[in-house]
Amino acid sequence: MLNVENTPIRTVHPRPAAPARLACFPHAGGSADAFTALAAALAASVATSFAADVETLTFQYPGRRERAAQPCATDIAALAAEAAGALSSRLDRPLYLLGHSMGALVAFETARLLESEGTVTGVFVSAARPPGDDWAEPDLDTMDDAAVIAELRRLGGVPEALLAEADVVAEILRLLRADHRALRRYACPPGATLRAPVTVLLADADPKNSPEQVGRWARHTTGGCDTVLLSGGHFALLAPGSTAAAILADRMRPAPAGLVRDIYLAGLGGSTPRLTTDLTALEDLARPVLTPAALGYVTGDAGTGETGRANRAAYTRRRLLPRMLRGADRRDLSVTVLGQRLPVPVLLAPVAAQTLVHPDGELASIRGAADAGVPFVLSTCASHSLEEAAAAAGPQPRWFQLYLPGDRALAESLVRRAERHGYSAIVLTVDAPTFGYRPTDLDRGYLPFLHGAGIANFTADPVFRAALPHNHDTRAVLQHWAEVFANPGLNWDDLPWLRTVTSLPILLKGILHPADARRALDQGAVDGLIVSNHGGRQLDGSVAALDALPAVRAAVGDAVPILTDSGVRTGSDVVKALALGADAVLLGRPYLYGLALDGRAGVAHVLRCLLADLDLALALTGCTRIADVTTDLLGDA
Incomplete structure (x- = not known):
């Protein structure tokens, strides 16, 4: 119209x-x-x-x-x-x-x-x-018609069929020459x-x-x-x-903080959000809708849960020291990581086997993230293949998280598939060469992969399928998966090999020790790091990821992209992580709870709330862009 x-x-x-x-x-x-x-x-x-x-x-x-x-x-x-x-x-x-x-x-x-x-x-x-x-534009008044038309053909702006019509060409030339006179007269002040x-x-x-x-x-x-x-x-x-x-x-998405205004305006008509806006309360709300096995898998930490508690305590312990009167009426939440522009400094963390939580699994999470303008990292152990995830994502930025299998041919096949389907980085997880000791799963004798959840990237892979016996059954598939997935021998020598397989940027996820950070960069095979303790799910008693972040940043300098996860729940948490040296954060469990409660819409709600909280936190600390978030915004821990 x-x-x-x-x-x-x-x-x-x-x-x-x-x-x-x-x-x-x-x-x-x-x-x-x-x-x-x-x-x-x-x-x-x-x-x-x-x-x-x-x-x-x-x-x-x-x-x-x-x-x-x-x-x-x-x-x-x-x-x-x-x-x-x-x-x-x-x-x-x-x-x-x-x-x-x-x-x-x-x-x-x-x-x-x-x-x-x-x-x-x-x-x-x-x-x-x-x-x-x-602009070095030629004077079209001194060029004959044929030369101008040749330039039009070089640029490709006019369909060839129109260039065959004399009256159309005459009109195009009239306008083009007139506009070029204006263009050539232009001088920028x-x-x-x-x-x-x-x-x-x-x-x-x-x-x-x-x-x-x-x-x-x-x-x-x-x-x-x-x-x-x-x-x-x-x-x-x-x-x-x-x-x-x-x-x-x-x-051109509306500013995330607009969500707050929209909720209050809707409240005038008696409407309230379907889900709570308190992202720390989502776990309790999700408990009744999850099966005991799914609940145990999603919420369970390693051992006594000490690492998970430390992750949250690290954020709680730090305090923001806001600056005033800095004119933060417009905020830009975009960041550049690995040369890629991300609309916000938040990505969905890779979480395995999401069909445990919702029938649509990762596809609902990806679509909900797109609704909120948030990129995602797809797990190797997704319940939908990386091809299906890419189709659901459309133009949405996406990375592929890799658990490096013991079979290098299979590993290469996974990476090549990610390259072909628009994933723009490989996130190699290094803190899970074997499963952690998780009592909530052990007490139920439950591992989702052995029940067929979270192995779609394997069953869709030609290398994996080629290694299956003829007339294989489900048991044979699961047995082969168990043989190739575990890789307790993962070591530093695997990084140069992975570098030969792909030209995509490679990030190591699971780095906590500054010496490991330096070694990773010294090898020349890695482009960035993710400071993480796997959300507390691997090693009980580990240092909190946020506490490890400053030393890792100091070890590698300012030029190396560093992200972090493990314990992020609020917009203020994101600001704290950025202030301590992260370029962006990955959000894990909260979006899983949103997925459990309301599918795609639940994921979008969680992310919109987090981004609104972050947007307001920037305004209230006097920041107009992510680069403004520095250590001077933090008080004493």
């Missing part, structure tokens, strides 16, 4: 109740119609797991379509002034600007004008060098910057722009800048089926 208004702004797929707006600016020679496919994909995304409910606006430059009678603009500043005037009445909700190619300069200048009277939440720029660079964060969308086969060039957009914002790669050429953003809609929708 298109609403052509008596302004330069069109409203595409009107959504008057949408919590945010996206205003789009076309390329040289282009019109507002260029964003038709992208706007449709964004509208459709409302019904998907990566939903961001936005109303898409497109800016129609003068001289085309319904504005054909008006002369084309003579400079970028004139276009920006007109756009800012039309958008100034639409700052009542978060406003994002998106500019493609020349449109990126229009969006930049429009944002500069709007920031003088309000807030621009974010700016997206596509296929464009930064405004301070010389010295020191021009935005407060809004900038996201650069760069196609991997764009002949006009390189990562080095677009990286200089960072000079033009104080709100942070990152680059996201798209597949395709110069017009990848606008191509039907592009992943751009998912990327944009993820970046």
Whole structure:
């Protein structure tokens, strides 16, 4: 549905109740119609797991379509002034600007004008060098038509069928030359910057722009800048089926703290959340809905439970020392880990055999995480294969946790499958070469894997299946699994071998001792570490993961990515872990309780509550971004 208004702004797929707006600016020679496919994909995304409910606006430059009678603009500043005037009445909700190619300069200048009277939440720029660079555009007025058309073909922005129609070509050339005059006249004011964060969308086969060039957009914002790669050429953003809609929708999610406002507003009508917002109370609520075996497996710790208690005590013992009057009205929760942008500093920890908790198991957890904008780490011992998990995830960032089996051919097969299905890191768990002593499981004689739960990645693997006897039965499958899964001989020599198998980043999960951290990095086979004691499920009496974190960070320096888990329950816990040196945290049991209580919706609820708590904790400690969280936010332990 298109609403052509008596302004330069069109409203595409009107959504008057949408919590945010996206205003789009076309390329040289282009019109507002260029964003038709992208706007449709964004509208459709409302019904998907990566939903961001936005109303898409497109800016129609003068001289085309319904504005054909008006002369084309003579400079970028004139276009920006007109756009800012039309958008100034639409700052009542978060406003994002998106500019493609020349449109990126229009969006930049429009944002500069709007920031003088309000807030621009974010700016997206596509296929464009930064405004301070010389774009080195040719003078199209001195080029003949054939040369200009050849350049159009090189960039791929116009279907070949249209280039065969003389009247269409004439109109394209008229607009393109006019817009290029404005583009060539543009000069970025010295020191021009935005407060809004900038996201650069760069196609991997764009002949006009390189990562080095677009990286200089960072000079033009104080709100942070990152680059996201798209597949395709110069017009990848606008191509039907592009992943751009998912990327944009993820970046335009409402601030997590908005959940608090929404709950209070719903309370005016008598509604309350289906599940508690106190994530420390979830275990007690989940107990009645879990079978005794599932409850024992999920909640059970090693031995006396001393390590599990120490994990929580370590968080409780530390106190935050907030800073005031620092203008933290807008917070950016995104982080970059292993060169990958993550929307939040939280990932779902790998948890095995989740069908014990809910029939949909990992698939429900993954979809719930996507609903909340949280990446995940899939366990080797999942109840659904890594292929099924990837299909459920869609564009969601994902890593694969590896228990290195004794059979190296099987290990390589698992890693190769993860590579093929979009997992962007391998998390090698090193603190579980054998099962810990867990009385809650032992007293029931219950191990889920021997009952067929949590072995889907093995039974789906060609190497595993090839080793099974002919006409095998379930017992033979389980026996073979038991033979290849245990690997008590796991040692440092396995790391260089794993490095030869994959080019993906490798993180070691289960590191607590600083000497192990140094050795892992000295080998050159590891890219990051996860400080963890397996949530207290392996070694009774172990040091708390949070207590081990500062020494591990000190041992490897600031450049090495470090994550942590084991005991995280609240947004303040996340801040404490970040302040002590973590780049991100993994959340385990709480989302399992949400899964048990309400499936996918329960997982999403738990994560939204955690992120709302984190968002507010950042605001209340005076932080506008994750990098602001440093040790000076902690008082004495």
